[in-house]
Amino acid sequence: MPQPSPPPPPRPASRRRDPAARTVVMLAFEGARLLDVTGPLEVFSVAARLGGRYEIRLCSPDGRPVTTASGARLAVDTDVPELSAHPLDTVLVPGAEELAQGRFPPGLLDAVRALAARSRRVASVCAGAFALAGAGLLDGRRATTHWRHTATLAARHPTLTVDPDALYVRDGDLFTSAGVCAGIDLALALVEADEGPDLAREVARDLVVFMQRPGGQSQFSVPARTPRPRHDALRALLDAIAADPAADHSNPALAARAGLSARHLTRLFRAHTGTTPAGYVEAVRLEAAQTLLANGETATATARRTGIGTDESLRRLFLRRLGVTPSAYRARFHTTIR
Structure with missing residues (x-):
């Protein structure tokens, strides 16, 4: 007798949305630096566990898993079209060496524009500033990036004022940060702005990191x-x-x-x-x-x-x-x- 076909895999349960929670979206893409993605996400995840009202989403432009620069593969939970149908609070864009070289993964700049249009604020980590600039979000703004790429960012986008030595820079609703670990500093600053210094300090304690280096602090001694x-x-x-x-x-x-x-x-x-x-x-x-x-x-x-x-x-x-x-x-x- 023919064997019955196996049942289809169960559909993932629909995500319950807390209307009071701030939706924090990390936009992952092929070649992104792993710590640029996971560092800030860990800050917001710990903040949520300690009482902060955050809903954390990890997405890619098309909803497919991505392979980071280190070779680690990340499964995402949604895509940009699904997220851009809802109001968002914070969009985070990680960096990659290719971005500083002017090479953007397919769909990345469109994804940045779509998410930014629905969010209260947009932040980049490291060379992610090149994606924000490439999407036209940083025209006439102040920004920073990894010290190795500040001159390139300034030359490629002459209307942008680049602070070559800051850990992170805020210009209105746009935030940019320096290399890798500065993304954690920036995420802590965002949590402090949302939930106050006490929660941000508890998150820093949990992660055993400083709370938090001021944005104007130099990237090097x-x-x-x-x-x-x-x-x-x-x-x-x-x-x-x-x-x-x-x-x-x-x-x-x-x-x-x-x-x-x-x-x-x-x-x-x-x-x-x-x-x-x-x-x-x-x-x-x-x-x-x-x-x-x-x-x-x-x-x-x-x-x-x-x-x-x-x-x-x-x-x-x-x-x-x-x-x-x-x-x-x-x-x-x-x-x-x-």
Whole structure:
């Protein structure tokens, strides 16, 4: 007797929608960087588990599984046409090396436009900024991306103002972030904006990450992003500044230490570091202050130990360079690492 044909596989249960939940959509595509996808998704997933009102969707342009840059294959739960029929809260676009090279997977830019038209805000991770720019969303805006690609982004999209050193940048309802892990920083900032700092801090604790690096914080430390000068005297000065930021590093003191005139020293600094002696010293002192505050030091002691001087000088410096007060910075970092 002929064998009966097997029953069809069960249809997935229809997803129940919570009308009060914010729908967060990650748009995956062929060649996307895995951590660009999973890092921010983990932030929102943990936030939902801890009480945040989020509904998380992972989609691809056509609803098919995608293979990431690492070779890991991701099964998605929906496609763009299904999602673009509903109001969305947040759309996240990950990065891929191909995007920075001007190569976009089929349907990606149309998918970005369709989802953006239905969402409250759109965010990119790493080279995902190229997809936002390619879709026309960043015209006349400020943005950032991975440090390796900032010059390319600026050259390819001249109406775009690129911040080459920020961890993430907000311009209205558009958010862009730097490389890979900065996507986690951005996701934490979005959770904080939605649900408040307490929940965002709990998410950071759960993930054992900092809560959260301010967007204006540099992608690299000052010594790491400064080319090593070939001039021996200047190299010694940079080492001395990094070793003891609180010492007397005024222009006359540095010039005397190097056996150079103050004017010649300034020319050397500009040629080799791209900034003045005072600008370099300020950047190193700011980083030292960030470290001390993160370790629980008071603002008064931090200002004294870094050579910044007074509490008010420290406050003005933090607001000008990071957009946050020292007390707010200390609360974010110190609470997380306790």
